[in-house]
Amino acid sequence: MEKLIQQIKQGKVWPFAGGIHPPGQKSLSNANPITRLPLPDKLVVPLKQHIGANGQLIVEKGQTVLKGQALTKPVANWSVPVHAPTSGIITDICQMPSAHPSALPELSIIITPDGKDCWCELIPHVSFADLSHDELINIIHNSGISGMGGAGFPTYIKADSRKPIEFLIVNAVECEPYITADDVLMREHAAQIVSGIKIMQQLLCPTLTIIGIEDNKPEAIEAMKLAAKDDESIVVQTVPTVYPSGGERQLIQLLTDKEVPSGGIPADIGVLVHNVGTLYAIEQAVIEGKPLIERVVTVTGNTIHNAGNVWALLGSEIKHLLDCQGFSPVPQQRVVMGGPMMGFTLPTVRIGVIKTTNCILAPDHNELAEPGPEQACIRCSACADACPASLLPQQLQWFAKSKEYDKLKEYNLFDCIECGACAYVCPSEIPLVQYYRVAKVEIKEQQAEKVKAERAKERFELRKERLEREQEARQNRHKRKPAITKSADEKQKVADALARVKSSDEKSDNKSAVAAAIARAKAKKNSGELEPDNSEVAKERAARKEQARAYKAQKEAGSSTDETTEDKKSAVAAAIARAKAKKAAKADEATPSEKSPVDDKKAAVAAAIARAKAKKAAKVEEASATEQPPADDKKAAVAAAIARAKAKKAAKADEAKASLEVIAAAEPEQIQDSAPLSAEDKKKAAVAAAIVRAKAKKAAKADEAKASLEVTAAGEPEQIQDSAPLSAEDKKKAAVAAVAAAIARAKAKKAAKADEAKASLEVTAAGEPEQIQDSAPLSAEDKKKAAVAAAIARAKAKKAAKADEAKASLEVTAVGEPEQIQDSAPLSAEDKKKAAVAKAIARAKAKKTQQEGSDKS
C-alpha cells in the first residue's frame, strides 16, 4: 500500500490493454473561455435526467417559479430532484422527447422565462468543515447533483459510500474527441474544483486523491496543480492520451493498477471516481448554495461558426445552443449529443440539455461520415487488440448475431463499456457496439421475463390453492345448512309481489295504471365451476342497464319527443326484451319465472323485458327466460324492447372426429303491450324502443382431428306490437307516439383452430330479430306530435378461424334481415303537429378472420 502510494506520487501510471488514438479535434473548441448564452425562449426540463427514479412533482402548471427553486422532490431511492434553471412561469407539464437515442417521451416541465433571472433564497455554507456528514449528503442530494461525466449516477449515493475508500479519483481525462468542457472548466475554475474535492475528502476520508488529466491538456494540468499545491493528499497525475482512458474502470487501472472485478463497482476495491464537473457542482451546491441548474457544454463541429464552450441552463433546447454559436447546417445534418465515439444522433434538436450533456457535435459530412455498409468479418482481430476491457469483440459479435445469450454472458458481454473502440478499428465497418447494445437489452429483458414468470407461477399456484380452499369451505357450508336462506328469499319475494298487486289494484281504480309483469328465466349451467352465485346482483344490474338503454333509445328516437315536452306528455310502454343464449359444456335447464307486478301512482304502462340466456358448449343447452319488469313512473312510460341473443360456443375436439351442431334458437318474445292511456295532465307518450341483440360467440378448437362445427344462432326474438290508442280529454296536447326502436345485434364470434386435421366450421348466424308493428292511432287535439319508430338492428358476426396444417373450410353466413317495420301511425293532428317517423337502421357486420398456417382454407 505504502509502496503503491509512493509509486503514484512518483507519477507512475499502469497503462491498460487496448485503446485507440482517434484524432482529438479539441483545438476547435478549447481556445476560447466559456461564454454565457442569452436566456432561451423556453426551457424543457425533464423530470428524470439521471440513472434512477424521477422525483415527485411539487409544482403545477401556471405556477411562477424562481431560479433555483426545486421542481420535484426526491421520494424513492436513487431519485434526484430537478430545479428551475431560471425564473419564469411553468407553461406546461407534459411528455416531451427525451435526450435519449430513442427519444421516447419523458414527463417534462416547460418553463417560459420571465427574463428577470431572479434567484430563490440560497443557503450558502462557506465553512463546510462545520457541516456533518449527513448535512453534506442532504445538500448534495437536494441540489440535484448526479454524475456529469455521462452516466448520470446520483452523486449522493456515491458520496455516502459505506465502504472504506482509499483512493478518490478525479476524472479529468476527457478522452473522447471534440469534447473540451472539462478542460476549460479546469482552466477557469480550478479553485472551485479543488474545494469540491475537499468536500468529498471530508465525506469519504480517502488516503489519497488522484486527479487524472490527459497530457493533451497542459493548461488544465497547470491550473489544477496550482490550485492543489497546498494539499499533500491531492496528486495531479498526467496520463497518456489514449481513448478510452476516461472510462471509469480503465482510469482506475491506469492510476492505481487495480482492477474492478467483473460485475462489481469501484467501491468494492476502495476506489471512488468523480468527474470534475460533478465536483464543481458540489462546490457550488455546498459553498454557494446553488443547485445544479447549468453546466458547461461544448458546442463544436465544422458547421458551427463559434465552436466553443458555453454555460447552458439545463433545459435549454439544443437548437438554442446551436443558433447562439452560429450554425449553418449541411444537407442531412446530424447533430450528436455526446462525443463522436459514445454519443448518439439526436432525432430532433428541440431536446433540452440535461445534466449529462457534455457536448453537442454538429459535424459536416467530411469530418464524421455516415458509416458504410456492413461487410463480412475478416477475422483480423483488430477489435480484440483495441478492446480496453480485454474482451473478444469478434466472438461476441457472432454470438450476438445468432442470439446465443448464454454464450454472450460466458464471454462477459456485460463488461463491455460500449466505448466503440472495436467498431472504430473494424475494417469491415461492422457496428459492433450496436450488436452488443441490442444483445444487452435482450438479455436484460429475458432476465426480467424470467423473474416475471417466476412470480406468475407463484401467483397461479397460490390462486389454485385459494380456489380449492374456497370450494371446500363452500361444500362444508352447504352440508350444514340446506338452503334455508334461499327459500326465505323466495318467500319474501312472493310477499312483496302480493303487496304490490294489492296496492296496484287499489290505485288503478283512480288512475289508469296498467299491469306489469316480470318474468325471468335464467338458466345457468355451472356444473362444477367455481363461480359465486351472484345471480341476484346480475338481475339488478340487468334491470338498470335496461332502463339506461330505454332512456338512450328515447333520446335517439327523438328530437320529436323533446319538442313535445310541453305540459302534457303521456308516456307509453317500454318493452324490453332480451334474449341471451349461452351455451356451455353440458346441458342444464332451469326456468325460474317470477312475476311481480309493480305499479305506481299515475298512468302506468307496460314494460316488458325478456331475457333468455342460454349457454352452450359442446352440447346443447337451452334456456328461455322471460322477464317483464314494468317500470312505471309518474309519467306514462315507454315501451322499449330489447332482445339479445348471445350464443357462445366453445367446442374443442381433440384427436377425434367431432361434429357438433349447435342450434341456438332464441325466439323468446312476443310482447304485446296494449296500453290504452287516458292521461289527463302532463302526460307524455314515449314509445317503444326495441333493441335486439344477438351475440353469438363461438370458439371452436379442433386439434389433430376433424372437427366440424355448425352453429346456427337464430335470434328472432321479437314481435312487438304496441297499440296505444290514446284518447285524451281535456287540455290534451301532445299525444306522442314515438315508436319502436329496435336494435338487433347479432354477433357471432368464432374462433376455430384446427390443427393437423380437417376442420370444417359452419356458422350461421341469422338474426331476423324484429318485426315490429306499431299501430298507434292517435287522436290528439292540440300540439300533438308524433314521433315514431326507430329501429336499429345490428348483426355482427365475428369469426376467427384458424386452421393449421389441415384443410379447413369455414363458412360463415351471417344473415341479417333484421327488420320489417310497419308503422301505421295515422295522425290527425291539427296544430303544431309534427310527425317524426320511422328511423330504421340496420347494420350488419360481419368480421371474419382467418389465419391459416397453410395455404388451404
Added chain:
Amino acid sequence: MTLFYALLALGSLALIFGLILGFAAVRFRVQGSPIVEQIDTILPQTQCGQCGYPGCRPYAEAIANGDEINKCPPGGEATVKKLADLMGVEAKPLAGGEQAEPVKTVAYIREDECIGCTKCIQACPVDAIVGATRQMHTVLIDECTGCDLCVEPCPVDCIDMLPLETTKQTWKWQLDAIPVTQID
C-alpha cells in the same frame, strides 16, 4: 470345491451390492420427476391454457409424459428450441403455424365500459385483475401475463390486449444509429 468358492464369492458380492443399491434407492429417493421442474422453468408461465392444459405445469407434466413440445404459442420458437434441447427431440415448428415471434401483450380494461361483472377476475389465472362486483375493474399491468383468458368471458367486450409499451429500458437500439467511422 473351486466351484463352491466361486459361487460363494460372487454370491456375497451380489448380496453386498444389492444391499448398497437397496439402501441408495431408499436414501436418495427422488420425489416427483425432476424433468417436469426443468420443463416448467422453460415454459413462459403465462398460464394461458393455449396448449390445451390448464396451466404451464400440467403441460410440463404432459411433455414429460411424451406430449408434443410445440404447443406453446406465448413461448414462441425459442421455447420450442429449448424444450427440444432438453428433451432430446427434434424441434418442430409451432403448432398453429402462427407468427414466429409472439408479441408481448397485456390486458387493458376500458374502464368506463366495465360493468363490474367480475367474470374476468374469475378467469384470470394469476389474480392480476382487481375489482369488485359492480365496481370498475382494472388490470395490474406488472402481473398480467397476457394470456387472453379474460377477453372471452367479458360480456361487454371491454378488454383489449395491447402490446407492451416500450420504455427506455426495453428499447432496442436500432443498428446503425451511431456513426462510428471517422474520415479525416
